[in-house]
Amino acid sequence: xxxxxxxxxxxxxxxxxxxxxxxxxxxxxxxxxxxxxxxxxxxxxxxxxxxxxxxxxxxxxxxxxxxxxxxxxxxxxxxxxxxxxxxxxxxxxxxxxxxxxxxxxxxxxxxxxxxxxxxxxxxxxxxxxxxxxxxxxxxxxxxxxxxxxxxxxxxxxxxxxxxxxxxxxxxxxxxxxxxxxxxxxxxxxxxxxxxx
Numbered sequence: 001x002x003x004x005x006x007x008x009x010x011x012x013x014x015x016x017x018x019x020x021x022x023x024x025x026x027x028x029x030x031x032x033x034x035x036x037x038x039x040x041x042x043x044x045x046x047x048x049x050x051x052x053x054x055x056x057x058x059x060x061x062x063x064x065x066x067x068x069x070x071x072x073x074x075x076x077x078x079x080x081x082x083x084x085x086x087x088x089x090x091x092x093x094x095x096x097x098x099x100x101x102x103x104x105x106x107x108x109x110x111x112x113x114x115x116x117x118x119x120x121x122x123x124x125x126x127x128x129x130x131x132x133x134x135x136x137x138x139x140x141x142x143x144x145x146x147x148x149x150x151x152x153x154x155x156x157x158x159x160x161x162x163x164x165x166x167x168x169x170x171x172x173x174x175x176x177x178x179x180x181x182x183x184x185x186x187x188x189x190x191x192x193x194x195x196x
Contacts, residue, residue, distance in 0.1 A: 020135075023131055038126055041129045048132070051137075051140075052136055052140055055140055059102055059149050062150065063098045063149060064099075066149070068095050071092075071093060072091070072092055072097055072161060073089075074090055074178050075089055075178065075184050075185060076089075076090055097161060098149075101144065105143055105145070109139070116128045116129065162178045
């Protein structure tokens with residue numbers, strides 16, 4: 001049983017599924033259409049939204065302040081889902097890499113915000129407000145840049161750059177792992193695999 005709990009703690013996907021199941025059961029018990037509950041949900045959602053936007057901005061400022069110019073070289077795998085058919089050689093600084101990853105997370109977050117607002121304002125659904133409020137705070141806690149710069153966790157294991165890509169489907173998710181070994185980098189530099 002302890003092994004299962006450790007896996008749940010380490011896997012963001014498993015945490016998301018577990019939280020979603022709990023929230024779904026809450027939405028069946030509590031009537032979210034009541035004006036008082038709906039007002040509280042809206043206030044909580046927009047407070048969460050403001051907190052997240054502030055934390056993204058604060059993390060961006062910390063990245064710029066630290067301005068780590070340590071060079072990183074790695075090979076990103078081909079990603080058929082995004083239309084990239086070839087592996088990509090990347091040479092960048094830690095500052096640029098962290099800024100790019102933070103922007104990637106911010107874009108994903110804004111897609112979630114627009115979807116939630118569409119479902120709530122246009123379609124009249126209240127549960128997305130609850131789901132996004134809870135998952136928003138969880139997402140902040142799991143964000144790698146926030147862990148590195150705000151929580152001051154050391155850059156090792158899962159926080160070691162370049163970050164390992166995680167897929168819910170394991171190796172069947174269509175994503176290979178980022179290559180950081182010396183041989184792969186040298187081959188990529190020599191052949192100049194589609195530079196980024």
